[in-house]
Amino acid sequence: MKRLPLVTLAVGTALGLAVGVAGTLAYDASPDDTDAPTTGPTDGPTTQPSAEPGQAAPRSVILLIGDGMDDSMITAARNYSVGAAGRLVLDGLPATGAMTTYGLVPGPGPDHAIDYVSDSAATASGFSTGVKTIDGRISQGPSDATVVPGEDHETVLEAFARAGKRTGNVSTADITDATPAAAATHVNDRTCQDPTTMSACPAALKSAGGRGSIAEQLLDAGVDLLLGGGQQRFDRALEDGSASLLDHATTDRGYRSVRTADELAAVDDLAGGRLLGLFAPVHLTRKYAPLEARPGGATTADGRCVEQDRGTEPTVAQMTSTALDLLDDPDGFFLQVEAASVDKAEHERDICGAIGELEDLDEAVETALDYQGEHPDTLVVVTGDHAHSTQIVMDDKGGIDTATVTTADGDPMTVAYSTAYREATDGKERGKATHTGTQIRVAAIGPGAERVTGVIDQTELHAIMLGQ
């Protein structure tokens, strides 16, 4: 079927390495590929010899994260969207490997016990800084306890900014959520998202001489583009009550504010200032209405997921497209894009929510690949941050929470959530599904892409993205 091009690519990559050429893997944006529908099977990109053999560091980096996007969830979304023999756009990346995502347990160190199932804060900190850390930690190293700050480590975004390059941070979550936070801020606990939620981070308060909350740090970091959710958050006041975070952004930090997809599309360049796009009160609306698994099974009227009205919100692909238009620069840029609700829907055992978010990410990947095809010195990395709960299973028997959808093949596919809590416990609500600890997929194209093959750890992405 569609496997042949992938086999050919693997051979081509192996040959490239065998002759010692540090060649780059470039996307062939042929008209056929460019016009291919996102949701249809594609033949995928092809490998080309590098135009600049031996080139070390990528000029620009586009990092696309499906939060909680593991192989099981990719398979479920592929089955649903394009059928078992189809291929998503992200399946077509020429360099593909497996990535470990484990974290550390708080303690005296320097040798910490392993946390086999880590959270988005620890994992995003891992690939942002190259240093493993503990759950809840944002781009700081490990420490004795969650409330004790660790050492700050520079992120890839910060390194690009320090080199005078443009930077962008896009998420479908509240922009102060863990993954976008780890790109450009440093704090001991992920809950310290604005000046009113600092109880776990007393040392980080600006009045205590710290860097401040995640929202304040995102603005202080001078990120050129911040696009996501979080309107409610930025309506909150600074520590001294003198202004809202939004007013602070526009008055003191040089940001223009946009609130709708139309306003975003109307921005032509960064000459008018940095861009703060907050498109939803908290997280952006998912593509599909929820279909939550439950004991005995759940489904929709015809087994297909139901699209829901997203009002004036942009999709992650639209945010990515605008970001690339605005960041495109001879000096290069770093752009992180997160589809956050693969994870958030999986926590809710919502298979349609997770599939829709992954479909949306796949559209953003296509946008990034189109850019990479025209700018082969750009490294595009597509990966998750940790594994999650969705399993493809045979039937809805056995008392586990399940849901069944009809795939693009026209056949039923049942998924189960065996990590969902049976009873409310330890502050977890009944039915809340948790992360799992298996390795996940990493894929790439462009300078350094050959380094994501085989089995790597997510902390290695830091050096790969910096071309070190």
Ligand SMILES: [Zn+2]
């Ligand atoms: Zn999660």
